[in-house]
Amino acid sequence: MIPTLDPLAVVFLTLMIICAISVLAVRDLLTSVTIFGTFSFFSATYFAILGAVDVAFTEAAVGAAITAVFFVTAIFRTDRGAD
DSSP: OOOOOHHHHHHHHHHHHHHHHHHHHOOOOOHHHHHHHHHHHHHHHHHHHHHHHHHHHHHHIIIIIIIIOOOHHHHHHOOOOOO
């Protein structure tokens, strides 16, 4: 028997796939970090829909907040040199 997914879960999975493809297609690093943070938010929401609230909270805290801050800090601290 094939398990069925909640339609809301399918929506968030689709949004996660769109974010993943967008991150690969974007050339600007800050835009990429923003989309990556959005991906983390969607995955945290997906985990909450599945009932894994502890995993959702950890993903929201680490994936969306801390990692995005580290990435933005690294982008601004990196010397881009002569383009």
